[in-house]
Amino acid sequence: MTEAVFRADPPDARRCVVLADGVTVVYHRPSGLTHILAPPAPEVLAAMSEGDADTGTLIARLERDHDLSGTDDLRGTLTARLVELETAGLVWRP
Amino acid sequence: MMTDARLLTRALADPQSALALDAQGWTDLIAMARAEQLIGSLAHRLDGLDLPETVARLCDDARLSARHARTQALWEAEMGRRVLASLGEPVVLLKGTAYVAAGLSAGIGRSIGDCDILVRRGALDAVEKALIGQGGWEWVKEDSYDDAYYREHMHELPPLIHKDRDRMIDVHHTVLPLTARPTPDAESMIAESEELDVSDGGGGLRVLSPPDMICHSAAHLFADGDLAGGLRNLWDIDRLLRDFGEREGFWNRLGQRAELHQLSTPVSRALRLAEILYDTPVDGDLAGPGRAGDLLYVRRLLARDGWGRETRKCLRFAFYIRSHWLRMPPLMLAKHLWTKWRKGQANANGPGSA
């Protein structure tokens, strides 16, 4: 089964501010829209900066840089986050 | 002394001339420009001149607004592209969104409303399904009469609005209503359309060829409403003609396309009006000699005062009736207005449009 491949804008297309309660407020320059993202969405976006990725590739990148032990159904969670980011316009299927 | 919108057209055509304005003149000019949706264009024309402080600040504000309108418009087009790319259908941007996407002078400072796209009639179903199914657009709530009217007689799907972003997309398959008298050749417009530079690969969006852009703009100038927004429409035409008028063979091509689309009369008239209002350089043969109606059109187009109000009400009424007459055969027009009137009665609505 081939998984969908996603792409994100390069990092300079976004401004990010992390608020005291751990939430990231993102300004997306191409759309002029502001998004409020909770972990792991900001981490997912950051991991996309290395290039196009499907869920499997994304898991590999995130495991390399973060401690994901104790996350139930990692694959399901990340796929759900990718779809939400796609609806918001922050990632897309090229 | 009655002010009319010559104040605005002169300032656009010859920005230096505005420097002679006194405080009241500037006040009137700004109100007019806003009312005609031309404040962004005016602000760009005045950029760099030695303006009174308030005017300079308002122009900064207007340029900021136009920049934001451009971002939003291009984003709607991009989100449409992402959803429609897999259909393999040509998707042609129209009007303001097209001008900014193509980097044309007509896009500078332009106010932009909805995203307008043109697709083949045969692709309408697939486009509708994709936008609603994957894209997150939904119908703007209309009653069933208007829905039928749109689909059968107008040249677009009923309006679609995006659930989250609250922005509309208008999907057209022709350029004028099916019931209107001139019938431009939409298939040919699509065939002649040009692909935009898409650095990111994937299905690119398209824009009309330059002559077809002029034809489209002229068609709507005369067929749409009672010339409302006409000064902005003609400014678009002025800017387009200045961008393309020097190209080899452009005027011949424009004449040919106008004839193909049965739009020779509107296009010639548009050229003459642009020349009168904005000193646009136009081809004399294509524009033709001045006609009796021209001055009447000019008076109607300039009917705006220093408070931003529409003036010359009788002229407006005459043009309103005439434009509906152009769009619909007389029997249909009667039925349409009758049904609208009856709905109005049922709703016991407040005051209608002045």
Place this chain on the structure above:
Amino acid sequence: MKHEFRVTVGPVGFRIGSDWKQPLDRMRRLYQGYPVPDIPDFTVRLFAQRPWRKIIRPSVTIGGDYMLPDAQPMALAHGLLAAEMGMNLQMALGQRRYLVLHASAVERDGKALLMTGESGAGKSTLSALLGERGWRFMGDEFALVDLENGAIHAFPRMVSLKNEAVALFEAQPDRLGPIMHITPKGTIRHLRPPEDAIARMEESARPAMLLFPRFGFEPAVREMGEAEVFVRLTQASTNYVALGEAGYDALTTLVRSVPTRAIDYPDTERAVEAVERLWADLG
């Protein structure tokens, strides 16, 4: 238009045209002493939709540079309110130089207290009261945030006092506009800001505290998470989206640098006490 009135409030100049003399006469009286703009930022029009509506059961439609498509006309007796609403509309839809927040503001020692929340939460009344208790009144409807340095600019328009709040100022009739019965239960009177508020309208202030007041509850003070504050402020802003990245910068800076509390209060005296206590701790 037949009648015209101009006024500058804080950094914004308005031109108001009217088919009738009465609303503008009332404005002239209440706005006496305010500066007058040569070239206004915005135009408001009070007009009759049909010519006979100037005289027969006169009704005022609000228009201007920025208009709402289905604006319902108002009675001529409420013309002053229509003019104020018209100015609000221009600010809400057309202001691009400042981030506009639906908030009241008062100042002390160069620092501003902002109060925002639902209509009826009491921010208008509180700001007017604090303006009588040693604070400088900056505005009751809109707080203007400078996009470059985050300062709050004063916008001291007529204060809208509703129902019981009017009683607090009845001893100063010179400052009050006409009584307007808007609904069977709702009365509005406009209050002219204090003289020092008008004299110092060009002085900005650094925002030092943000409150979300709620009227009609037992006294309570609650801390708020920054994410909640951010979201509620975007809802309280009329032009956040239109300002793009500059708006984002201004708002994220405000949220991260200004202490914020939600306060519930049963009556205005208790609210004033709570405000003074919090200001001593946080402001």
